[in-house]
Amino acid sequence: MELVHSHCAALDVHKATVVACCKVQGKKVTKTFKTYTADLRQLGRWLVAQGVTTVVMESTGVYWKPVWNLLEAEFSDIQRVLANAEHVKQVPGRKTDVGDAEWLVDLHSCGLIRGSRVPDRDERETSELLRSRDKFGEERTRCLQRIHKLLEAANVKLGNVVSDITGKAGMAVLRALVSGETDAQKLQELTNTGLKAKPAEGLAALENSVGSHQIVLLKAQLKLLDALDAVLSTLDAEVDQRLRPFDEVVERLDAIPGISRRNAQEILGYAGPTMESFATAGQLAAWAGLCPGNSISAGKSKSKKARRGNSWLKSTMVKAAWAAIRTRGSYFRDQYRRKKATRGAQKAIVAVAHSMLVVIYHMVKRGTAYVDLGADYQARQNRERLLKRRVKELGRLGYEVTIRDLEAA
Numbered sequence: 001m002e003l004v005h006s007h008c009a010a011l012d013v014h015k016a017t018v019v020a021c022c023k024v025q026g027k028k029v030t031k032t033f034k035t036y037t038a039d040l041r042q043l044g045r046w047l048v049a050q051g052v053t054t055v056v057m058e059s060t061g062v063y064w065k066p067v068w069n070l071l072e073a074e075f076s077d078i079q080r081v082l083a084n085a086e087h088v089k090q091v092p093g094r095k096t097d098v099g100d101a102e103w104l105v106d107l108h109s110c111g112l113i114r115g116s117r118v119p120d121r122d123e124r125e126t127s128e129l130l131r132s133r134d135k136f137g138e139e140r141t142r143c144l145q146r147i148h149k150l151l152e153a154a155n156v157k158l159g160n161v162v163s164d165i166t167g168k169a170g171m172a173v174l175r176a177l178v179s180g181e182t183d184a185q186k187l188q189e190l191t192n193t194g195l196k197a198k199p200a201e202g203l204a205a206l207e208n209s210v211g212s213h214q215i216v217l218l219k220a221q222l223k224l225l226d227a228l229d230a231v232l233s234t235l236d237a238e239v240d241q242r243l244r245p246f247d248e249v250v251e252r253l254d255a256i257p258g259i260s261r262r263n264a265q266e267i268l269g270y271a272g273p274t275m276e277s278f279a280t281a282g283q284l285a286a287w288a289g290l291c292p293g294n295s296i297s298a299g300k301s302k303s304k305k306a307r308r309g310n311s312w313l314k315s316t317m318v319k320a321a322w323a324a325i326r327t328r329g330s331y332f333r334d335q336y337r338r339k340k341a342t343r344g345a346q347k348a349i350v351a352v353a354h355s356m357l358v359v360i361y362h363m364v365k366r367g368t369a370y371v372d373l374g375a376d377y378q379a380r381q382n383r384e385r386l387l388k389r390r391v392k393e394l395g396r397l398g399y400e401v402t403i404r405d406l407e408a409a
Contacts, residue, residue, distance in 0.1 A: 004111030009047055010104030011057040012097050013064050018043060021101035022050045023109050030098055040067060044075040054079040056108040058088065058100075059116060072121065081108065081115040088113060117277055117287065123269070126242050130269040131312060133235040140228045147174070147221050154214050157205035162191075166225070173206065178219040182210050239265055246273045253360060255370045257332055258324025263316055267360060270313040274364065281361040288313045290354040306350060317353040325352060331373040332356065338378065 012019040014035075020043060021030045029050065033043045047055060055071070057064050059082050071080055088107060107113050119127070147165065151158050156177070162170045169191040176190055184206040191202070243250065243265055253264035271277075271284060278284040285291045289309020295302040324332040332352050339348035363370060379386055391401050 002111075003109060005054050005109050007051050007053045008105060008108050009050070009052045009055045010101045010108055011043075011055060011067060012101040012104065013057055013060055013067055014097070015063055017097070018067060019097045019101045020047070021098070021105045022047070022052055023105045024051055028102060028105065030101060032097075035063070035066070037066075037070070040070045041074065043067075044071055044078075047078060048075065052078060054081065054108070056081040056083055056104055056113055056115075058083050058085045058104070060085060068118070069121070080118075081113060082118050083113045084116050119272055119277065122242070123272055126239070126269045127312075129235055129239050129242070130266050133232065133239065134266075134312070136228055136231050136235065140225065140232065143221055143225050143228060147218065147225070150214055150218050150221065154208050154210040156208045156210065161202045161205045174218065174222060177208075177210060178215055178222060180215065182208055184208065239269070243268060243273070249273065249364060252363060252369055256320075256324070256356065256359065256363075257327035257330045257372070258320040258322070258356065259360075260320075260323075263320050266316045267313065267357075268364075270310060270316070275361055278361070281358040284361050285354050285357055288317065288357060290314060290317060290350060290357055313357075314353070317357050318349060321349050321353040321356060324356060325349070329372075329375050331375065331377050334375040334378060 007024050009020055009022040012021075016035055018033045018035055018040070019030065020033060021028055031046065033039045033046075055078055057067060057080075064082065068080060068082070071078060083104065088104060104113070118124075144166065148159060151165075156173075158165055158170060158173055164170060165174065172190040173187050176187055181187060184203055187206045188199070188203050246268055249268065250261060250264040253259050253267065254261050259267075271288075275284060278287065282291070286307065287309055289307055289311070291306065292304040293307045295304070321332070321336075324330065325336040327333055332355065335355060336348050336352050339351045343351070359370070362368070387403070391403070394401050
């Protein structure tokens with residue numbers, strides 16, 4: 001094969017060690033380093049001494065990140081390539097650490113490894129904050145579910161009479177319960193008419209059989225809930241500060257049905273505030289895993305299952321799509337209903353998420369505002385075909401139809 005990189009290296013990164021294999025003018029040299037910071041600096045100096053100009057490593061868990069960060073900060077002259085582990089698998093039965101490094105360097109020297117997208121340091125830090133915020137939000141949801149279970153076990157039907165148990169009325173009742181107050185009349189007085197039910201129903205819902213152990217468990221869950229709320233507030237403030245230069249873009253994306261300010265921040269954080277890494281909207285959709293797979297053999301198209309992509313961005317867009325289809329009169333609602341009729345709900349919602357991401361890409365790139373096409377857009381595009389079908393249907397029912405264009409008239 002044609003030699004593309006004459007001075008290259010490959011790193012097989014593990015938790016405790018890094019196996020480095022240099023290939024300079026066809027000659028291979030292999031050496032093992034530990035993963036402590038001082039040893040990684042020694043690795044960088046060794047690569048420079050060998051005359052390496054480009055280095056490749058696999059994206060194995062989080063172990064590649066400290067190696068990448070140090071090379072990026074202190075040895076920026078060395079080009080870095082991150083390989084998808086699925087694309088560079090070693091031959092079965094021949095897998096060793098040294099063998100993996102040699103296999104990687106052979107592929108890289110011939111230019112056979114396509115690097116994965118690695119954003120700059122600021123974008124990576126913002127993405128970590130967003131992912132952590134999402135995880136803490138999921139933990140807060142699980143905490144609320146546990147509180148609901150405790151209340152149901154104690155026969156406190158608070159969820160029946162308040163829309164949100166973490167609201168003012170709900171929290172007043174919860175904090176009174178952990179302080180030892182179990183009298184239904186006194187608990188109802190604390191709500192200050194904040195219940196959505198009638199007084200008699202509210203009183204019946206707060207009649208309870210709370211045990212001492214349940215008070216202990218409820219107190220623990222409320223402490224955890226308060227701690228999670230504090231953490232989420234801190235993360236929200238940090239994300240807002242980092243994305244403040246792009247507030248105008250966030251506000252424009254917020255106008256899209258199904259997209260909230262939080263969703264907009266996540267999209268810009270994962271895909272990049274300017275999306276300059278993607279030449280086209282199709283590349284962005286493929287990177288997010290929101291486009292059909294491409295598998296054709298012997299002229300036959302096989303599975304078109306959506307490819308694996310950035311799971312965080314895909315999850316954000318699918319959640320936004322479920323919210324968007326609830327907006328009456330919107331193009332996305334109409335698109336979902338059309339796709340669902342032939343492909344099913346899951347494929348239809350992925351199609352909507354794909355369309356929304358394409359719209360967002362062009363809005364960010366062009367600096368334009370969102371304009372909804374309307375629920376009748378597809379019908380207007382296929383007006384003649386729709387007209388012929390309706391005339392045929394009426395003809396089969398025994399009617400003779402005369403067409404007159406009201407707009408022309």
